[in-house]
Amino acid sequence: MGTTQLETAPEPKYWHLRTVLSDALDTEFAVGEVLPNERDLAARFGVARATLRQALEQLELEGRLQRRRGVGTTVAPPRVGVAVDPARHTWPGAAGDDWQPVAAGESDTVPSAVARLLETVPGEAVHIVRRSRVSAGRPVAAELLYVRADAVPGPAVAAVADPAARARAVLQALQELDLDGQERTVELGSARAEDAKQLDRLPGSPVLVVTTRYVSQGRATAVAVSTYRADTCRLTFGEREAEPVLAG
Numbered sequence: 001m002g003t004t005q006l007e008t009a010p011e012p013k014y015w016h017l018r019t020v021l022s023d024a025l026d027t028e029f030a031v032g033e034v035l036p037n038e039r040d041l042a043a044r045f046g047v048a049r050a051t052l053r054q055a056l057e058q059l060e061l062e063g064r065l066q067r068r069r070g071v072g073t074t075v076a077p078p079r080v081g082v083a084v085d086p087a088r089h090t091w092p093g094a095a096g097d098d099w100q101p102v103a104a105g106e107s108d109t110v111p112s113a114v115a116r117l118l119e120t121v122p123g124e125a126v127h128i129v130r131r132s133r134v135s136a137g138r139p140v141a142a143e144l145l146y147v148r149a150d151a152v153p154g155p156a157v158a159a160v161a162d163p164a165a166r167a168r169a170v171l172q173a174l175q176e177l178d179l180d181g182q183e184r185t186v187e188l189g190s191a192r193a194e195d196a197k198q199l200d201r202l203p204g205s206p207v208l209v210v211t212t213r214y215v216s217q218g219r220a221t222a223v224a225v226s227t228y229r230a231d232t233c234r235l236t237f238g239e240r241e242a243e244p245v246l247a248g
Contacts, residue, residue, distance in 0.1 A: 093171030103163035
């Protein structure tokens with residue numbers, strides 16, 4: 001990676017540096033290769049480390065770089081195509097669902113944004129199912145599925161003590177309901193500590209957050225908040241495409 005004069009660049013320094021680094025990633029580095037440390041890179045390009053970090057963060061956001069615990073910043077493999085529920089009229093856990101149930105519990109406290117979508121009131125019981133999605137043996141997404149407790153048969157779920165079995169019981173109970181439809185939004189976010197741990201990412205790493213609201217019998221019944229790794233995932237909608245093997 002050669003030295004480049006950035007002082008007279010008409011665009012912000014970090015953006016020009018991002019372009020220079022992006023070109024270098026295409027020509028000088030292989031997938032999985034570790035970049036020089038920040039001090040060396042900043043000195044090589046004659047920029048402040050704050051400027052360098054801005055450029056690296058932008059490239060990470062674009063999926064060109066990955067920050068890996070105990071390793072450093074590495075060149076990311078191409079994003080994999082991840083289909084987001086191509087079957088528009090199925091509940092979570094239906095046949096062909098790529099998510100794996102991890103655990104479930106019950107709570108009367110949920111995030112305010114979820115409470116609004118579920119149309120619940122303070123103190124109302126909600127089942128919370130944690131699920132994960134894996135590709136080529138590596139985690140690509142984590143999900144919290146919130147289900148109104150009054151929407152699924154209480155005894156069928158409450159009698160199950162094991163968290164993993166309880167998750168399956170909640171998902172099975174959903175299959176018994178008629179699904180009117182789904183409403184979905186996608187936005188860029190930052191990984192929370194719990195999701196970051198499950199996804200093998202650093203807290204605050206860029207993620208894609210897909211929020212899906214499921215409606216049955218004219219009312220909100222469940223809300224899924226799915227967190228995808230922004231550095232490795234390219235979300236696709238509609239017809240399912242094959243998922244390439246993750247490199248690195």
